[in-house]
Amino acid sequence: MSAENHSDAENDPYFITCNPDYDTTIEIFKFVFQAAYIFVAAVLHYLILRTVLWKNREEFVGNSFFSIYAADSIVSFAILLLDGFVNRPLMFIPPLCSIFAPIFAYPNLFWKLVMILSNYLKAAKSMTQIFMSFNRMTCAVWPLEYLQMWRNRVKFALLTIFITPVGAIFNLVVSRILIASIYGGFRNNYIRKISWASLPFQHLIFILVAIFFTIICTIIAVYALLMLKSSTNSVKGAERSLCIANIILSIGFICAAGAQAAIVFCSFCQGFLLFMIHIWCIDFLNVSSPLVMLFVSKHFRAKVLGFKTAKVFMQSK
Numbered sequence: 001m002s003a004e005n006h007s008d009a010e011n012d013p014y015f016i017t018c019n020p021d022y023d024t025t026i027e028i029f030k031f032v033f034q035a036a037y038i039f040v041a042a043v044l045h046y047l048i049l050r051t052v053l054w055k056n057r058e059e060f061v062g063n064s065f066f067s068i069y070a071a072d073s074i075v076s077f078a079i080l081l082l083d084g085f086v087n088r089p090l091m092f093i094p095p096l097c098s099i100f101a102p103i104f105a106y107p108n109l110f111w112k113l114v115m116i117l118s119n120y121l122k123a124a125k126s127m128t129q130i131f132m133s134f135n136r137m138t139c140a141v142w143p144l145e146y147l148q149m150w151r152n153r154v155k156f157a158l159l160t161i162f163i164t165p166v167g168a169i170f171n172l173v174v175s176r177i178l179i180a181s182i183y184g185g186f187r188n189n190y191i192r193k194i195s196w197a198s199l200p201f202q203h204l205i206f207i208l209v210a211i212f213f214t215i216i217c218t219i220i221a222v223y224a225l226l227m228l229k230s231s232t233n234s235v236k237g238a239e240r241s242l243c244i245a246n247i248i249l250s251i252g253f254i255c256a257a258g259a260q261a262a263i264v265f266c267s268f269c270q271g272f273l274l275f276m277i278h279i280w281c282i283d284f285l286n287v288s289s290p291l292v293m294l295f296v297s298k299h300f301r302a303k304v305l306g307f308k309t310a311k312v313f314m315q316s317k
Helices: 024-055 064-092 094-104 109-141 146-151 154-163 166-174 199-227 237-265 272-296 298-305
Strands: 176-182 185-191
Touching (some): 024 064, 064 094, 094 176, 109 146, 109 199, 199 237, 272 298
16 A cells, blocks of 8 residues: 655655554564464464474575475565564554554665565565476476476575565665554555556566466376376475465465455455455565474474484485
8 A cells, every 4th residue: 555645745744643543552462472473473483494404404404495485485484584673663562652653654674674674575475386386296297207307496585585586675765654544553655656566466466477377386286296107206205295384375376366466455454454364464474484494394394393203304405
């Protein structure tokens, strides 16, 4: 959402009135509930990143899927930290509104960086979904050629994941970032500098492209796995588990895409409820990602959580 033409002077303060109609106790309870699963998920992402990038780097970094999944985990971890420490407290802890709203009413570099980074990470999440889906499809369709196929393409995938999202935030970089009242607190908003570059529409483009790749790749991957005979299965059980995990995450991503589409196209749907549904969909993606991976893979769960009994299942480099 953007606040267009509110003020001709970009440096003018943009004051809001904190909504007193929201009960402080109830709002803080909402925050505590969200903070509980946000920080649990953040800890799991940290443990996964520690395992993949440091503790068992020689085992996992050589696997293209886990290299891409680590990028996805970095993105989710950063989103959860921003939400847990900045965005959600300012939305759901009413006493903070009267403290920080007057500060962020003026142009503020920190507040601008928060909005830019939040939206950059949201777009990056779409990119990781594309490459994880494509990676699993290639593994199911070409199990023998899979390792060699991705050996020289992982770096390209990672660069694309982290560079492409710049296309979703360029308007934020040049626009005035301000605040908008919501619930008992406030959230970030902006005065659109480039009129045609709508932030929700830009995110929708990223999501629709990701949905297209996700649906096509998932259908092909499932079909390929069903066609594989168990007696001649070249894809190990762990690879099947990774495909299943990606399918589950794809379902959550489609739900998030539906909420984003409603924000862009459904004018009569606009309101706090839709905003909250969109938040929950994004939370589902970031919170379910480590849970699903740990649930479907015994070996990965053992490595991440420190279990001593685990059978090695990774493909050789």
